Amino acid sequence: DIYPSLTQLIKSGPQTVITVNYPYGDPSDPDGDKLEEEIEFQCGYWYDSNILQYSLHKNGVVNKSCIPNTAIPQDASKCVDANVVYKSYLKGFKEGYFYDIDTLTLKKLLIRTGVVRLANISDLIIGWQGNNWIKAQYGFYDSGYNSWSDYDEIDENELYTGSVLFNLENYPVDVIDEEEEVIIDEGQHEVVDEQDSGKKIDEIVKSVGDWFEKNWKLIVYIVAGVVGGYILIASIVTTIFLVYKHKYNKKASIEQEIPLTQSGPN
Structure with a gap:
C-alpha cells in the first residue's frame, strides 16, 4: 500500500x-x-x-x-x-468509465479490475460478502482511505456509474457469465463467479491438434511398436500352446498303443 x-x-x-x-x-x-x-x-x-x-x-x-x-x-x-x-x-494502466450497469456486471468488474469508484460518492467498492458491499471509506480531515465497512446492503435493482483502472496488457481473468454461491468458513456466504471456459477449451483443443500435427510420425511409430508388441506376444503364446498341444496328443497316442496285461497266476 x-x-x-x-x-x-x-x-x-x-x-x-x-x-x-x-x-x-x-x-x-x-x-x-x-x-x-x-x-x-x-x-x-x-x-x-x-x-x-x-x-x-x-x-x-x-x-x-x-x-x-x-x-x-x-x-x-x-x-x-x-x-x-x-x-x-x-x-x-488507464482509467475506464462505465454507465448504468447492473449489480452482476459490477461484481464481474470487481473480479476483472479490482477496486471500483462510483460516481457522486467518495467510497470505493473493493468487494462484497453475502448481501453487503465491502467499501473503503475516506477518513476525516483529508486523512485518506483509512477504514472500511461491510454494512451497505446490495440492491439487486440498482444501476451503477463510475470508473476503474485497468491494464489491457495484463488482464486478470477471462469473460464471466454465470454466478453461484459457495460456503466459506465461519458459516458466511460469498458470491463468486465462474469463468466461461469455452475460449480456454478451444485453445486447449487447438494446442493438442497442433501437437498431433507436428508429432504424427512419432505417434505412428509408437502405435506400430505397441501393436507389434501385442502381435509378438500373441505369436509366442500361440506357439507355446501349439507345442504343448502337440506333446499332449503325442503322449495320448503312445498310451493307446501300450497293450493291457493282467497280472495273476498262470
Whole structure:
C-alpha cells in the first residue's frame, strides 16, 4: 500500500493539450479548428484532474515518501530524498468509465479490475460478502482511505456509474457469465463467479491438434511398436500352446498303443 504522489503525476503529465475539430475556432484560419492550451503545473482548483490518467499510463505513480505532495517537484523522475529508492506503480494502466450497469456486471468488474469508484460518492467498492458491499471509506480531515465497512446492503435493482483502472496488457481473468454461491468458513456466504471456459477449451483443443500435427510420425511409430508388441506376444503364446498341444496328443497316442496285461497266476 502507498500514498500516491499527486505532485509527481502533475509534473509527469502533458504540457500541452491540443483539441482538434474545435467548433469555436476562426474559419478563416487554416488551423482555426484546433485549440492549443498550455498546462500549468499547479495543484489549484483550475487544474484538470482528468489529465492525471495520461501521466499514470505513461509513468505510473510513486509513493509520497519519494515525492511529497507539499509542492510540485522540479524533476519527477527521481525522489526528492536521494536515500529513497524510486519505484513507480500502475505504469501502463488507464482509467475506464462505465454507465448504468447492473449489480452482476459490477461484481464481474470487481473480479476483472479490482477496486471500483462510483460516481457522486467518495467510497470505493473493493468487494462484497453475502448481501453487503465491502467499501473503503475516506477518513476525516483529508486523512485518506483509512477504514472500511461491510454494512451497505446490495440492491439487486440498482444501476451503477463510475470508473476503474485497468491494464489491457495484463488482464486478470477471462469473460464471466454465470454466478453461484459457495460456503466459506465461519458459516458466511460469498458470491463468486465462474469463468466461461469455452475460449480456454478451444485453445486447449487447438494446442493438442497442433501437437498431433507436428508429432504424427512419432505417434505412428509408437502405435506400430505397441501393436507389434501385442502381435509378438500373441505369436509366442500361440506357439507355446501349439507345442504343448502337440506333446499332449503325442503322449495320448503312445498310451493307446501300450497293450493291457493282467497280472495273476498262470
